[in-house]
Amino acid sequence: MAFINKEAPVMVTGATGYVAGWLVKKLLDEGYTVHAPVRDPNNPEKLKYLNQLADNAPGSIKYFKADLLDQGSYAEAIQGCELVFHTASPFTVDVKDPVKELIDPAKLGTRNVLEEANKTESVKRVVLTSSCAAIYGDNKDLEHTENGVFTEKHWNSSSSADHQPYSYSKTVAEKEAWDIAGKQSRWDLVVINPSLVIGPGINPYATSESFNLIKQFGDGSMRTGVPNWGMGAVDVRDLADAHFKAGTLEEATGRHIISAHNTDFPSLAKTLLPKFGKQFPIPKGAVPKFMAWLVGPMLTKGLTRKMVSLNVNYPWRADNSKSIKELGINYRPLEESMVDFFQQIIDAGLLQSKG
Numbered sequence: 578m579a580f581i582n583k584e585a586p587v588m589v590t591g592a593t594g595y596v597a598g599w600l601v602k603k604l605l606d607e608g609y610t611v612h613a614p615v616r617d618p619n620n621p622e623k624l625k626y627l628n629q630l631a632d633n634a635p636g637s638i639k640y641f642k643a644d645l646l647d648q649g650s651y652a653e654a655i656q657g658c659e660l661v662f663h664t665a666s667p668f669t670v671d672v673k674d675p676v677k678e679l680i681d682p683a684k685l686g687t688r689n690v691l692e693e694a695n696k697t698e699s700v701k702r703v704v705l706t707s708s709c710a711a712i713y714g715d716n717k718d719l720e721h722t723e724n725g726v727f728t729e730k731h732w733n734s735s736s737s738a739d740h741q742p743y744s745y746s747k748t749v750a751e752k753e754a755w756d757i758a759g760k761q762s763r764w765d766l767v768v769i770n771p772s773l774v775i776g777p778g779i780n781p782y783a784t785s786e787s788f789n790l791i792k793q794f795g796d797g798s799m800r801t802g803v804p805n806w807g808m809g810a811v812d813v814r815d816l817a818d819a820h821f822k823a824g825t826l827e828e829a830t831g832r833h834i835i836s837a838h839n840t841d842f843p844s845l846a847k848t849l850l851p852k853f854g855k856q857f858p859i860p861k862g863a864v865p866k867f868m869a870w871l872v873g874p875m876l877t878k879g880l881t882r883k884m885v886s887l888n889v890n891y892p893w894r895a896d897n898s899k900s901i902k903e904l905g906i907n908y909r910p911l912e913e914s915m916v917d918f919f920q921q922i923i924d925a926g927l928l929q930s931k932g
């Protein structure tokens with residue numbers, strides 16, 4: 578841990594987001610000074626959850642105004658930082674203009690932040706929040722892997738601005754980061770590649786797509802069943818641990834798949850049945866693929882028939898052994914993450930029970 582001076586501030590982009598919340602908590606609990614460049618530092622409602630964390634921790638938080646697309650806007654926040662976490666990037670599937678809403682902020686934003694790291698002598702390490710979406714595009718891509726499992730050496734080569742644009746945005750952003758990191762030697766880049774993130778957020782009203790997805794399990798829109806869509810899942814609290822270790826373990830290097838479970842939609846829903854099945858219309862099984870293909874795109878924004886064809890009834894498998902061996906991550910059970918998350922969504926008033 579000694580290679581990062583604990584007295585130096587740590588910059589966290591996207592601190593207001595779902596994924597960054599628990600990381601900020603960990604840093605504050607460890608006594609760090611967090612520099613949080615946010616789009617709107619004068620929005621007390623948005624910052625209140627982070628302020629509550631800082632009020633109850635030995636560390637402190639300072640806000641700065643910055644936007645991924647505003648070149649040079651991270652200059653002030655990064656001053657004096659040895660460690661930078663770049664988590665900010667839009668995570669939404671409902672977009673009209675994928676280039677403007679997803680790809681530009683992801684790629685140009687990464688360039689903006691990392692060019693600032695290049696200009697700032699104190700920076701020793703940058704941890705980038707990429708995604709498993711930069712490793713694979715569709716579940717069918719698993720067929721092209723040698724051993725039927727996604728690993729850190731795989732790259733998403735099937736997504737584009739027209740098909741799976743969010744995944745494409747994460748792929749081009751991570752490539753941009755490796756490109757910039759490779760042209761210098763003062764700071765090193767460590768990358769975190771999470772699968773679908775679940776579990777209770779610090780801010781129960783975050784904009785992350787994770788909330789929309791899990792909310793659908795209780796709002797009746799999936800009462801007839803969910804598509805048998807394979808995916809990985811990881812708890813947001815375990816992901817914060819992974820970020821912290823990627824930032825503070827000197828020996829951490831390269832990409833890291835952060836994914837606790839190889840799972841699918843029906844299995845995620847199943848974890849909710851014992852506790853919530855009576856009060857909420859939790860899906861009890863899978864819908865046939867042809868049904869998902871026919872009606873899915875009409876009911877779910879951002880879902881296309883091509884996505885259904887290439888993902889439903891295909892398993893998802895990833896090798897998370899590097900995260901366990903090198904970062905020492907101890908993943909919690911799927912049920913715990915799902916139940917805690919769903920309970921938070923209910924407590925936040927985002928779901929109405931059957932009565």
Ligand code: NAP
Pocket residue numbers: 590591592593594595596597615616617643644645646664665666667668682706707708709747770771772773774775783784785786787
């Ligand atoms: P989120 O809650 O929507 O957080 C996104 C963050 O990015 C927010 O803090 C947001 O700031 C910031 N941001 C978006 N556009 C920005 C811009 N133009 N300028 C400055 N900041 C901007 O989503 P999340 O799930 O936490 O995602 C955080 C990171 O985790 C992303 O890199 C995402 O790709 C990655 N990830 C997420 C998942 C998942 O399942 N959730 C899985 C893998 C990877 P505002 O508060 O100002 O909107």
